[in-house]
Amino acid sequence: MPDRSAVLAALDAVFDPKSGQGLAAAGLVQGLVVSEDRAGFVLEVAAGDTARYAPVRDAAEAALKAIPGIARVSVVLTAETAPAAKPARTASLSPQAVDQTRPKAPVPTDRPAHVRRVLAIASGKGGVGKSTVSVNLAAALAARGLSVGILDADVYGPSLPTMTGVSGKPEYRDGMMQPHLAHGLKLMSVGLLTAASDAMVWRGPMASQAITQMLTQTRWGTEDQPLDILVVDLPPGTGDVQLTLIQKTPLDGAVIVSTPQEVALADARRAHALFQKVGVPTLGLVENMSGDVFGRGGGAAEAERLGVPFLGDLPLVAALRHAGDAGAPLVASNPDGDIARRFAVVAARMADVLGI
Ligand SMILES: Nc1ncnc2c1ncn2[C@@H]1O[C@H](COP(=O)(O)OP(=O)(O)O)[C@@H](O)[C@H]1O
Ligand SMILES: [Mg+2]
Known part of the structure; x- marks a missing residue:
């Protein structure tokens, strides 16, 4: 095992x-x-500094890889939302404190620990209702x-x-981020990790890094109480990112959200093709905002x-938008309503096909 002081x-x-230090x-x-053949740490920088520190992260990874005996490295770059609001808990994660109290914190792996299934919600376009469906x-x-759990990877x-009405940077405990809890869900969002202005300038590698971090360094479940399913709200689009x-x-499967507009449907085709390319099954398509404005049935x-299975349509109803704006999913605030019934059907199919 590599020596900590050497690291x-x-x-x-x-x-x-x-x-300059x-x-x-x-x-x-x-x-x-x-631990064993691995080394990793969190490089937390001030809000707005993430782009500047991306090369530093890369250099740190290279430095770790160069140490004999270390085969797997992970340096996670995160931005503080507000430097002054840094909780005491985070401060205790100094290298010294970690050395003594947290020798066994896990190094991230590709698959999140104690999560049985990961389901992606995707769309070719933004604004079609991907987050609402998620x-x-x-x-x-x-x-x-x-x-x-729900992971907002957009x-x-x-x-x-x-x-969902949550805010505030997630707490770190035992080297893992604690998800927020709301409406019976465990929540993590890229919007909680970084200032909104940062998110806009993120490019492929950083976006990918942030999402891997949220996947693998969030305490989604425990050995005794694993998370049954993690719903991932993917960024829209079908590009390289x-x-x-x-x-x-x-991903164990994907659901594609589309509006009835022909343009959006062409995007749905591209989204499906993207999942096919990487061997992720498209578990179905949801038509959102169906009704007078966009038509229905496409x-x-x-x-x-x-x-692919058609999972159903969601009408264009003001209540859905108001619920989103108000920070409570309509399915949770009106569990007996028409919209909740429609989502119950989709949920039942997902549970069935994913075996949960
Ligand atoms: N079926 C619907 N009826 C009415 N408003 C909707 C519906 N679906 C989504 N919206 C609203 O449309 C906007 C975009 O939806 P959102 O879920 O944020 O899309 P995306 O995540 O694909 O960008 C939001 O204001 C949302 O509340
Ligand atoms: Mg969205």
């Missing part, structure tokens, strides 16, 4: 561009884990008695905090063309 020394050979000396090495489907799954426009993310995220026909 810290190697990290001190990488310089903090702000203070080595990373360990500058106090930037948090939650250091050294949050309400998660609530409908929870209503079945399942333990459910780096371009994280809306989970608004839609999405491809990389989908490849890196251990979703069912499109699902048939794609050879």
